[in-house]
Amino acid sequence: MFVVSWISRGPYGGLDWTWTGENYVRLLDSLVLGIFLKSFGYALGTTLVCGLLGFPLAYCIARSSKSWQQWLLILVMIPFWTNFLVRTYAWVLIFRADGVVNGFLKILGQDPISLLFTDFSVCVGLVYGYLPFMVLPLVSALERIPIQVEEAARDLFATRLEALWHVVVPLSRPGWVAGSVLVFIPSLGAFITPYLLGGGQSLMIGTLIQQEFLVARDWPFGAALSFGLMAVILMLWGWLGRKPEEQSMI
């Protein structure tokens, strides 16, 4: 309870104690709106790619034998519990101008390409960072679907992939919703990834908020930004929270 009061208190922390709506008007500035939209796009893309990559793995984990399942889950958990900063930094090593990718290109006799500080590197970092958040809820949703349902679909002459697409994917909806929320929200507010992999060029809301607070020292505007982000997230959350069976997953 007091935790919430901390959060809601934040946005009104003006330094000059005159009330003004100006900071919120500045949110509508085209540059700021652009960054909001861009972050939204990044987060959406990250969620989609995580779903695409996460589903096959989650399905294999859910449908494998018990002993395999445990090992596979541990395999997913280890990167999940590794420090986020370290995992992001590993991609810096790979993408750097004299990093691993360019090292290989050199061996192959190709010209080096610049990968670090691009939109691409930020997206890879985001997907990598939040993939386990998609896989784990999907596994628990898929496990609840009895294998007989799939067999029934196959008996009705569905191919394996048809059975997956028309039966398993819709039935695992709670897992999709939970996973998407768990990927979308943190990637919307991501700070480490765009900071380390995006450099100065790809600002996201997270890096913008950090700059306003620690570099520009414009706290009221930073607070307005934070509150804007928070409002977006709460609206999303409220919209999803209407369906009780999905709320239970989150």
Next chain:
Amino acid sequence: MSRLPRVLIWSSAAVVLFLYIPILVLIVLSFNDSHMGAVWKGFSLRWYDKLIHNPAFFEAMLNSVLIAAVSTGMSLIFGVGAAIGLEGNRGRLLPFINMGLVLPLVIPEILLGVALLMMFVLLQIPLGFVTIILGHSVFSLPLTIVMIRARLRKLDPTWEDAARDLGANSWDVLRHITLPLLKPAMVGAALLTFTVSLDDFVITFFVAGPGSTTLPLKVFSMIKTGVTPEINALSALLVLVSILGVGGSWFYQQRSGRVVTQSLS
């Protein structure tokens, strides 16, 4: 068990590879003798040697462990109390309390970080250990409460009733029945909050003051000042710690799971 389609197996293998390539690169490069870049110049332990002779590294590690221990301990004490209190409560405020508990776990960390920073500055609390510990409690406490409540809900109320029938007062019931039954959940919650606190960067970044550098902050400042193989060594060590952590908690679960089933049969 029916066989899995081959497409799915290959694509999941690719995804697992994707999850592990960066970690492998990190570990391999930490043994690289070369000063710069990804060119392999032979096996060497000198970055580890340099790391363990760096006093700032030990200081940061000590700070991290201290902060994680204190915030875990505090969360456990208050969290168990709050969870037991909330479970007996059927008030009208309960849905709001529940939402308030989940909120810090759902919103992006950066929002918590800036909100805490503003609060501490407005209340004129100097940034340092105290603010980091309080900041970490913002996620540790709800995590603990959620985990303990999940366990409480599964407890058989007849145990407590039986103790009361045998003349125990509510304090005895709590000490001899409820708390021992909650032990697995308490250990799980403590492990989780300790790890999360040890790993946390974003909140710490906003509320840390001079002299209270934690390990993730140290890694960040090292990355910012330039990529040196010393960070690779440190990062590889952190990866090892998390592998041990996951493995350890898994074995604990296996063992305690077996103990529970044995005691039930």
